[in-house]
Amino acid sequence: MKKLLALILALVMALAMTACGGNAGDTENTGDDEKAPAIKVGLLLEGSLGDESINDQAYEGLLKVAEDFGVETKYVECDDTSKYIDYLEGLVSAGFNVICCDSFNQEEALREFAPQHPDVHFMILDTEVSDIDNVASFTYATHECSYLAGIAAAMKSESNVIGFIGGMQIPTIEKFQVGFEEGVHSVKPDATVIVKYIGNDNSAWNDPATAKTLTMDCISNGADVCYHAAGASGMGMIEACVEKGIWAIGVNIDQTHLAPENMLTSALTKGDRAVYLFTESCVNGTPLSGMTVLNCANEGVGVVESEFMTEDIMAAVNDAVAKIVNGELTVTNVMSY
Amino acid sequence: MISVASVICNTFASATPIALGGIGGMFGERSGIVNIGLEGTMLFSAFTSVVACYYSGSAWLGLLAGLLTGLLISFLHAFFCTTLKVDHTIIGLAVNILASSVTVYASSSIFGNKGFTPSVEKLPTISIPFLRDLPLVGAFFGSMSLITLMVIPIVILAHHLLYKTPFGIRVIAVGENPQAAFVAGINVQRTQYIAVMLGGLTCGLAGSFLSISYLSMFVRDMVSGRGFIAIAAILFGRYKPVGILLAALFFGFADAIQIALQGIITIPNEIIQCAPYALTILAVTVNEARSKKK
Numbered sequence: 001m002k003k004l005l006a007l008i009l010a011l012v013m014a015l016a017m018t019a020c021g022g023n024a025g026d027t028e029n030t031g032d033d034e035k036a037p038a039i040k041v042g043l044l045l046e047g048s049l050g051d052e053s054i055n056d057q058a059y060e061g062l063l064k065v066a067e068d069f070g071v072e073t074k075y076v077e078c079d080d081t082s083k084y085i086d087y088l089e090g091l092v093s094a095g096f097n098v099i100c101c102d103s104f105n106q107e108e109a110l111r112e113f114a115p116q117h118p119d120v121h122f123m124i125l126d127t128e129v130s131d132i133d134n135v136a137s138f139t140y141a142t143h144e145c146s147y148l149a150g151i152a153a154a155m156k157s158e159s160n161v162i163g164f165i166g167g168m169q170i171p172t173i174e175k176f177q178v179g180f181e182e183g184v185h186s187v188k189p190d191a192t193v194i195v196k197y198i199g200n201d202n203s204a205w206n207d208p209a210t211a212k213t214l215t216m217d218c219i220s221n222g223a224d225v226c227y228h229a230a231g232a233s234g235m236g237m238i239e240a241c242v243e244k245g246i247w248a249i250g251v252n253i254d255q256t257h258l259a260p261e262n263m264l265t266s267a268l269t270k271g272d273r274a275v276y277l278f279t280e281s282c283v284n285g286t287p288l289s290g291m292t293v294l295n296c297a298n299e300g301v302g303v304v305e306s307e308f309m310t311e312d313i314m315a316a317v318n319d320a321v322a323k324i325v326n327g328e329l330t331v332t333n334v335m336s337y
Numbered sequence: 338m339i340s341v342a343s344v345i346c347n348t349f350a351s352a353t354p355i356a357l358g359g360i361g362g363m364f365g366e367r368s369g370i371v372n373i374g375l376e377g378t379m380l381f382s383a384f385t386s387v388v389a390c391y392y393s394g395s396a397w398l399g400l401l402a403g404l405l406t407g408l409l410i411s412f413l414h415a416f417f418c419t420t421l422k423v424d425h426t427i428i429g430l431a432v433n434i435l436a437s438s439v440t441v442y443a444s445s446s447i448f449g450n451k452g453f454t455p456s457v458e459k460l461p462t463i464s465i466p467f468l469r470d471l472p473l474v475g476a477f478f479g480s481m482s483l484i485t486l487m488v489i490p491i492v493i494l495a496h497h498l499l500y501k502t503p504f505g506i507r508v509i510a511v512g513e514n515p516q517a518a519f520v521a522g523i524n525v526q527r528t529q530y531i532a533v534m535l536g537g538l539t540c541g542l543a544g545s546f547l548s549i550s551y552l553s554m555f556v557r558d559m560v561s562g563r564g565f566i567a568i569a570a571i572l573f574g575r576y577k578p579v580g581i582l583l584a585a586l587f588f589g590f591a592d593a594i595q596i597a598l599q600g601i602i603t604i605p606n607e608i609i610q611c612a613p614y615a616l617t618i619l620a621v622t623v624n625e626a627r628s629k630k631k
Contacts, residue, residue: 047445047451047457048445048449049447049449050449050450051450051451051452053450053452059370069428077447079451079585115496169607194600195599195600196596196599196600197599198611199561199610200607200610200611203558203561203562204561206556206557206558206559206561207556207561208453208552208554208556208559209350209354209547209551209559209561210561211553212551212552213347213350213351213592213593213596214596214599216343216346216347216350217343217347217597219338220340220342220343220346220476221340221343231452232453232556232557233556235552235554235556236552236556237452239456239552239554240554258456269624309455
């Protein structure tokens with residue numbers, strides 16, 4: 001008898017609770033119908049801040065978003081590939097409805113997670129996702145910023161010999177190379193670009209010693225400006241440039257701090273711009289979806305205006321940007337078919 | 338155009354870590370301990386050199402840290418192989434995988450960056466009088482890495498140690514036939530420990546060369562296969578110190594030529610880049626065939 005009573009009591013309580021839950025949900029829904037939910041921007045980092053690379057860059061975009069749109073923002077650091085989904089889940093359940101993923105390594109997790117949350121808008125950097133409605137992907141027009149870097153290199157070079165150090169000879173990197181060469185030749189048609197590649201496997205991205213040796217060889221052949229597209233191996237090129245007192249051009253982020261005296265400029269791929277553009281589109285109620293290319297036109301790529309970029313170089317660069325934007329000039333993209 | 342001076346400089350720069358790693362592996366091999374963990378040992382040393390250098394500001398302490406790390410890792414290798422009798426290849430593999438992940442983890446927790454560390458103090462370069470004024474090789478002798486300078490004395494020392502001292506003879510005996518050596522009264526385990534750890538020292542030196550002598554920072558997985566090329570150099574050099582040095586110089590030269598030729602001749606880079614490895618296979622085959630004839 002006691003047991004039965006307890007059971008009934010428990011049932012009543014459970015019913016009461018679900019009823020309450022239901023009510024709360026209802027009021028929330030009616031609230032949604034009247035007013036669109038506030039935009040809350042979450043950023044999932046691959047690894048942690050302080051990497052002086054994609055994470056810091058994306059975080060910069062997040063800060064700007066918070067400032068310009070007055071939206072609530074939050075970033076989470078996750079360096080465990082298997083936990084991306086948990087972190088995404090955490091952001092979504094905390095009410096974040098605009099979620100930025102800053103690395104192509106998060107693509108798999110995003111592909112699994114995004115379709116389950118159609119009311120949340122996602123973006124991912126540096127990869128191509130076009131088949132999920134609520135996911136926007138951003139890639140970079142690296143040939144355009146390389147072209148601009150090429151202009152700067154050619155104008156700064158006295159020997160008219162310029163080095164290019166690539167990681168692996170794959171289309172992604174040839175895109176940098178060809179853009180850079182076109183940039184150089186647009187200023188000095190008879191200048192020589194010495195092109196060297198580090199290797200044929202993934203160790204090419206982590207082999208600064210070989211990069212340094214390659215750069216030394218370029219320098220001994222007269223190069224006085226060198227540009228790289230070789231990931232962490234590029235550190236070796238920068239060291240060689242500092243040691244021999246020639247100009248280096250950085251890539252992806254502003255690499256000036258790595259060689260303050262020798263870094264002419266850096267060819268930028270602006271992940272912060274992607275975070276900004278995407279949030280802007282969500283705030284305006286027209287969330288981006290599919291693939292977006294970050295290029296000169298949307299200021300998603302560019303070069304650093306350092307103290308070594310003299311007025312005439314900046315003028316030539318800005319002129320080229322204007323021509324690329326209005327379609328007068330097309331830089332070859334080896335990856336467009 | 339190929340710059341001969343550049344090819345010479347690059348040959349020695351490429352050969353240094355291979356020669357040192359090779360000498361390191363050779364001591365182990367000679368005592369009967371296979372060590373494919375050279376790569377990992379070098380990576381550990383490269384990392385600790387930079388960390389010690391970063392905190393102390395002294396490249397010499399960095400060098401010391403690199404040597405001690407080489408010693409420690411090789412001690413562990415010897416412990417697992419001789420005392421615990423674990424399969425040598427497995428331990429070597431474990432060292433490589435461990436090094437690759439531990440250094441990245443430590444780098445991110447110490448420097449907040451998984452990819453590379455800040456720039457640190459480098460070991461001084463040596464300028465050799467007279468030799469630096471020579472044509473072609475002058476550039477090389479003008480700013481020579483301290484560790485590159487140490488390679489030749491180390492090879493001579495290793496040769497002497499292996500062939501002219503009782504310790505060396507014991508190492509060879511243990512490696513050739515441990516049972517016979519044991520019966521002859523040699524402490525097999527102790528000899529193996531010492532041999533492997535001696536090798537760890539030069540492996541450590543190879544790691545330090547990469548991170549605080551040739552470069553001034555640590556980049557994840559920066560050894561990039563040099564530890565395995567060192568193993569090829571051991572085979573190619575027929576387990577002899579001088580042979581290993583020559584093999585390393587050959588690999589270094591092939592690499593330097595490959596670098597110089599890139600962009601000059603219009604054949605795909607991949608073909609030029611695989612030349613050192615193709616030459617290795619060829620050379621090892623010829624070598625084996627000749628030794629079989631004897």
